[in-house]
Amino acid sequence: MSVSSQIRPQTSSSSSAAPAAAPPLTAFFDRLAPRLHRYGLMLLRVGLGCVFVWFGVLKVIGQSPAAQLVVDVIPFDTGSWFVPALGWAEVALGVWLLSARAQQLLLPVLAGHLLGTFLVLLLTPQVAFDHANPLLLTMIGEFVVKNVVLLAGAVVVTTRPKG
Template sequence: MSRPGTTRGEGTRDRLTRLARESGVPLLRIGLGVVYLWFGALKLFPGGSPAEDLVERTVSALTFGIVGGDLARVGAAISEIGIAVVLLSFRVPRWCAVLLIGHVVLVSTPLVLFPGEMWSGPLRASFEAQYILKNLVTVAAAVVIASSHPRVR
């Protein structure tokens, strides 16, 4: 007798492929949600995030000095925690993708705003720049999440 969801002729490779297909997007959302929640929570506390100074300076530069310091840090924390909640809710995949891509665009601005700190030569990214550039994976994840909506298929 076969297990529910499997067929008699289904081999191990087929079962693993089906498992990957069915669990890939949920695992992607959970993984990203945990990271956004974790990094956002760190920013709630002064000195809690190694990116705190960069966040504060970036927000200050983008708002022409109107928003900075603790308000910038807490605003970034709340936005990241909000994105985590959307990711972990398993709802609104298109809005989730929009939020992720919007966040990546904003957190990528130091690459342009502070080039002397971000680049030590052609293609020689600082540690902070590498931290930012890894967000290209987040853009790919956003596309996968958006495409998971049933009406897209």
């Protein structure tokens, strides 16, 4: 008896046994997953584009709940033009996302815009964190931190391989 036979369990002499079949739900999902992935990427791009257009339009028409936050966090006098201009920029970013064109150029612009929203955490932490605790987010803090997900989605849809 060799050492290896002591480590490995003995198998039956018939090695022609068929492997266990995958459960029906797993096999169904395995066939469906590539199609879901392809459509999921498209839905993610369209969803991100629509969110940018929607939020931008709200800023343009003066109905954005985030407008005052934008004004408060900018370290210079913004005047009445800044929030609508930011809104138009967001509309443009959303349309650019929806167009699915020149995505390699879009990513740094989107990343810059979304990373800029984190200025709230740095410049006005009293409105983002409850009791100065970075683990206790206020509603504004949650509003800002959710942009991590938008940024991740932007990375996924702007860097996907062609095909």
